Amino acid sequence: MFNIEKIREDFPILKREVHGKPLVYFDNGATSQTPQVVIDAIVDYYSNYNANIHRGVHTLSQEATDKYEEARIKVQKHFNAKNSYEIILTAGTTHSINIVASGYASILKEGDEVLVSALEHHSNIVPWQMLCEKVGAVLKVIPMDNDGALKMDAFHELLNSNTKLVFCNHVSNALGTINPIKEIIDAAHKVGAKVLIDGAQACPHIKPDVQELDVDYYVASAHKMCGPTGVGLLYGKEELLNELPPYQGGGEMIETVTFEKTTYAGLPHKFEAGTPNICGGIAFGVAIDYMNSIGFDAIAKQENELLEYGTQELEKIEGLKIYGTSHKTSVISFNIEGVHPYDVGTILDKLGIAVRTGHHCAQPIMDFFCIPGTIRASFAFYNTKEEIDQLVGAVKKAQMMLV
Template identity: 75%
Template sequence: MAEAKSGLNITAIRDDFPILKREIHGRPLVYLDNAATSQTPTQVIDVIVDYYSRYNANIHRGVHTLSQEATEAYEGARIKLQEHFNARKPYEIIFTSGTTHSINLVANGFVPFLEQGDELLVSAMEHHSNIVPWQMLCEKTGASLKVIPMNADGELVMETFHSLLNENTKLVFCNHVSNALGTVNPIEEIIHAAHAVGAAVLIDGAQAAPHMVADVQALDVDFYTISGHKVCGPTGIGMLYGKEEWLNKMPPYQGGGEMISEVTFEKTTYAGLPHKFEAGTPNICGGIAFGAAIDYLNGIGFDAIAAYEKELLEYATERLLSIEGLKIYGTSKNKTSVISFNVKGIHPYDIGTLLDKMGVAVRTGHHCAQPIMDFYQIPGTVRASFSFYNSREEVDILVECIQRAVQMLS
C-alpha cells in the first residue's frame, strides 16, 4: 500500500485501527460506511480504557482526587473543542449526546421566541434530524417551515433561497455537507444573507467535521453541531456550539442536577453556561475520548486528510462510472468523499447485501434523507463513504464486488 500523493502513510494510519484487521464472511473487511460512523483508532480506545481503569468518577461535585482528575480531563476536552472550532469561550461549547440532541436543544430553546407568521427555512437535502425538530417547533408556535430547493446535481438553488428570505424569517437551517450526496453547501453565503434579514442560523456540521475544520467565529454562525462518532470518537457524545448571547437567552432544555444554581420548593435558579444545558451526569468518558479523537485528527492534519480524500473520491468516481448501468447521485463540483449510486434495474438493498457477503460494508436506503430520494424518484441508493484510512486497493475491491453482484442479480 503506497504512500498517497498527499503524503499520508496509509499503511501506518491503518495500523491505528484494529477493526480494519477483521474478516467478514472469511474476507478482509472493507469498511466504506464512514458517513454513518467512523472507526476508532487505538489512541482513542486507550483513552477510554485508561479512564475506566484509573479515574472513573463523577465530575464537578467531588472533592476527592478521582473526581478532580475526571473533571480536569472532561473540561480539558471542552477546551480542545473550543480551540478546534475557534469558539470565543469554552462555555460556548455544550456537550450533548450528538447532533440530534443538539438540534432538539436549540429547537426547544426557540419556542418562546416564535409566533404565528414567523418563518423558518430548511434546505431540501437535510438529514431527518434537521427536519423533524423544526416541524415540531412549528406545531408548537404556529411558525411555518419553508424549503430551499435543490437541483439535479445535488446543489441548493441559491436564487430561490435569497427570494425566500424576508423580515419574517427567524431561523435558517442547513447542513454543511450532505450525508446522502456529499455536497458541500455554501454556508458562508447562507449565513451572511440570513443575518442580513435578522435571522439566526444553525449549521449541521456532522458530515463536515471529519473532512474540514469550521471556524465558527469566521463563519459568524449562531449554532454549529457535530457528533463524536463521525470524527473517530465514541457514540453517544456530541457538541453544540452556540453564540453566548443566544445561549444566555434560551431556556434550559432539561431540568435536573448540575444545571441549577439554587433549588427550593418555591423557586429554582439556573446555573451559568455551559452547565445550564448539561443536566445530570454526562457521558464523561465520551467527552474525554471526543477530545482525544480531535487530537488524533489534528495530529494527522486536516489539509492532508482533505487532499487524500479528494484523491480517493476522484479515483472511486472514475472506477465506479466504468460499471455499465451505474448512476451516481450528487454530482456537485464541491463535495466530500461520499458516492451515492444505483445500478439500473437492481434494488440498492440487494447490492448492499451481496457486498456484505464479500466483506464490503456500505450503507443502503434513504440515509435518513427521504426528501432527497423523493426528489430523484428512487427508493434509495447504495452509499460508499470514504475516510482517510481507506485505500485505493479497497476502491478496486468495491468495484470488483459490485461487478460480481451485478452479474449475480442480472
C-alpha cells in the same frame, strides 16, 4: 508525511475479516472507525479515575473533572469558539439540534418563518416541523437541483423579514454535497435571521472556524470524527445561548433550588443536566487531537484522491448512476439500473464490503430523485484505492447476479 500503512495500523478493526474476507469499511458517513489511542483513553478512564465530575472533592472526581474540561477546551480550540463555555457537550448532533429547537418554542411566534434545505437529514427536519406545529410558525424549504446542489437564487428569494431561523447542513450525508454555508449565513443575517449549521458530515473532512463563519449555532458528533458514540457538541454564540431556556431540568444545571423557585447555572452547565457521558467527552478530545495530528489538509488530499478515483472507476460500470455530482466530500451515492440498493448491499456485505443502503435518513432527497434509496460508499482518510478496486469488482459481481 501521510503514511497510509501506519495510519491503518492505528485502527484495530481494519484487521478483522467479515464472512471470511478482509473488511473494507465504506460506511464512514454513518460512523467512522476508532483509533487505538481513543480506545486507550476510554479504558484508562474506567480503569484509573472513573468518578462523577464537578461534584466531588475527592481525587478521582477532580481528575475526571479536569480531563473532561480539558476536552471541552480542545473542542473550543478546534472549532475556534471564542469561549469554552460556548461549547455544550451533548449526546450527539440530534440532541444538540433539539436543544435549540426546544429553546425557540418560547421565542418564535405564529407567522414566523423557518427555512430548511432540501438536503437535510431527518434530524434537521423533524425537530423544526414539531416546533412550527407547536408555535404556528411556517416551515419553508430551500430547493435542490438535479446535481444535488441547493438553488441559491431560490434561497435568496425565500428570505424576508419574517424569516427568523435558517437550518442547513454543512455537508449532505446522503450525497456529500458541500453547501455554501458562508453565503447562507451572511444572507440570513441581513434579514435578522439566526442560522444553525449541522456539521455532522463536514467535521470528519473540514475544520470549521465558527468565528470566521459568524455562525450562530453549529452542531456535530464525535463518532464521525474517530471518537465514541453518544457524545457531540452544540456551539452557540454566548448571547444566544443565554437567551435560550434550559432543555432539561435536573442536577448540575442549577444554581439554587427551593420548592418555591429554582435558578439556573450559567453556561455551559445550564444545558448539561445530569451525569454526562464523561469518558465519551474525554475520548472526544483525544479523537480531535488524533485527527489534528494527521492534519486536515492531508486528510482532504487523501479523501479527494479516493473520491476522484472511485468516481472514475464506478462510472465505467454500465447501468450505474451516481447521485450528487456537485462539489462534495468523499461520498459516492449510486444505484444500478434495475436493481434494488438493498440487494446490492447484501451481496457486498458477503464479500466483506460495508456500505450503507436506503434513504440515509434523507427521504426527501430520495423522493426528489424518485428512487427508494441509494448505495452509499463513504470514504475516510484510512481507506485506500485498492479497497475501491475491491468495491468496483464486487459491484460488478452483484450486477451480474441480480440483473
